[in-house]
Amino acid sequence: MAVVQEKASPQTSEGKASEEKASQDKTWHGIILQTLKRNDIRLVPYVPDRVLTTLIKNLHADPFFTTFPTAREEEAVGIVSGAWMGGLKGAVLMQTSGFATLANVLASLALPYQIPLVMFVSERGTLGEFNYGQSLVCRTMRPVLDSLAMEHHTATRLDEFEFIVDRSIKQAITTQAPVALILSPLLTGGKVFDK
Amino acid sequence: MTTHSTTPTRNTKVMNRFDLTSRLVARLKNEEAVIGGIGNTNFDLWAAGHRPQNFYMLGSMGLAFPIALGVALAQPKRRVFALEGDGSLLMQLGSLSTIATLAPSNLTMVVMDNGVYQITGAQPTPAASVSDIVAIAIGCGLSNSAWAADEEDFERLIDQSLSATGPTLIAVRIDDKPGVGTTRRDPVQIRERFMLGLGVRQPL
Numbered sequence: 001m002a003v004v005q006e007k008a009s010p011q012t013s014e015g016k017a018s019e020e021k022a023s024q025d026k027t028w029h030g031i032i033l034q035t036l037k038r039n040d041i042r043l044v045p046y047v048p049d050r051v052l053t054t055l056i057k058n059l060h061a062d063p064f065f066t067t068f069p070t071a072r073e074e075e076a077v078g079i080v081s082g083a084w085m086g087g088l089k090g091a092v093l094m095q096t097s098g099f100a101t102l103a104n105v106l107a108s109l110a111l112p113y114q115i116p117l118v119m120f121v122s123e124r125g126t127l128g129e130f131n132y133g134q135s136l137v138c139r140t141m142r143p144v145l146d147s148l149a150m151e152h153h154t155a156t157r158l159d160e161f162e163f164i165v166d167r168s169i170k171q172a173i174t175t176q177a178p179v180a181l182i183l184s185p186l187l188t189g190g191k192v193f194d195k
Numbered sequence: 196m197t198t199h200s201t202t203p204t205r206n207t208k209v210m211n212r213f214d215l216t217s218r219l220v221a222r223l224k225n226e227e228a229v230i231g232g233i234g235n236t237n238f239d240l241w242a243a244g245h246r247p248q249n250f251y252m253l254g255s256m257g258l259a260f261p262i263a264l265g266v267a268l269a270q271p272k273r274r275v276f277a278l279e280g281d282g283s284l285l286m287q288l289g290s291l292s293t294i295a296t297l298a299p300s301n302l303t304m305v306v307m308d309n310g311v312y313q314i315t316g317a318q319p320t321p322a323a324s325v326s327d328i329v330a331i332a333i334g335c336g337l338s339n340s341a342w343a344a345d346e347e348d349f350e351r352l353i354d355q356s357l358s359a360t361g362p363t364l365i366a367v368r369i370d371d372k373p374g375v376g377t378t379r380r381d382p383v384q385i386r387e388r389f390m391l392g393l394g395v396r397q398p399l
Contacts, residue, residue: 043265043269070289071287071293074257074258075258077261078255078258078260078261079262079265079293082261082263082264082266082268083268084269085262085265085269086273086393087390088265104255105255108255109252109254112383113383113385114382
């Protein structure tokens with residue numbers, strides 16, 4: 001691959017930057033970053049997750065984004081809800097166990113006030129989980145989403161991912177309804193015991 | 196209230212939420228945003244005179260400051276006030292660190308501290324007789340935090356916050372009276388009206 005790239009473009013800084021961008025576009029985290037950008041989503045508070053590390057690092061490195069950690073996931077939901085009402089679009093990053101803390105804020109803020117809350121949830125608790133508590137809390141996630149009749153998708157394939165993310169963001173905004181995008185270990189590799 | 200505490204909070208005058216909220220609203224001349232926390236805090240904001248730039252929370256206890264932070268980040272030229280109860284703030288103390296880190300200079304936070312969950316039957320909070328909210332806020336990095344000694348001091352601190360270089364937190368001791376009004380529980384209208392008031396939306 002390196003040989004092909006060398007032939008394709010000389011190692012000018014410009015060529016190198018566009019190559020880096022192209023290779024980032026082909027990763028799940030690169031797709032999220034670029035799709036957020038294309039949809040003018042600038043505010044990205046998060047509670048971190050191992051799987052999200054590269055995405056978080058790249059968001060911090062890109063001046064387009066205002067990204068920062070919050071102490072709790074519902075705090076991040078409050079922040080992006082306020083920002084939406086003030087005209088700034090946002091999305092929240094979290095892991096499965098963090099989503100489990102959100103039932104109250106979804107039912108009392110995002111849904112009744114019709115806030116287009118975009119959530120990326122790195123899925124733990126399945127496909128190789130090593131912590132029983134994580135696998136139990138994971139089982140609460142889809143029943144909570146379904147009981148509130150919330151839009152949600154589980155992304156497992158890179159080739160579908162940009163479509164899912166882009167369309168879901170646009171649908172959230174136009175229908176003024178929250179959406180949860182669950183990042184399966186099939187997409188991200190997940191977190192395994194020996195990591 | 197109990198009198199055994201030696202924290203400075205007890206040296207401040209015990210004021211009234213509706214009176215303080217009315218004093219704040221009366222000073223608003225520049226379409227400032229005001230976020231009213233769950234329960235009595237937003238009931239008194241409603242009763243102090245409805246404004247299109249007011250946002251009333253009907254749930255999500257503890258999120259008045261995070262919501263206000265979001266508004267402040269979205270509209271850095273607009274002054275944003277957040278009114279929150281002490282019990283609510285205890286649910287989201289971590290947000291004080293987030294706000295201290297982001298340090299928006301256009302955010303003024305007011306904590307209405309009566310030491311009780313008035314709306315559920317006036318049970319004391321776990322912090323009531325032991326914790327000092329201003330000390331907590333300063334410890335979280337919000338160095339511009341103070342107790343208001345009385346109503347005049349409250350108004351002075353509000354005015355001072357308008358030209359502050361970082362976020363301001365003002366704590367006030369209040370009595371255990373319930374809110375004066377009751378917010379109409381229409382979340383979609385509340386949100387839409389607020390967005391119109393902030394100039395984000397145009398009427399249909």
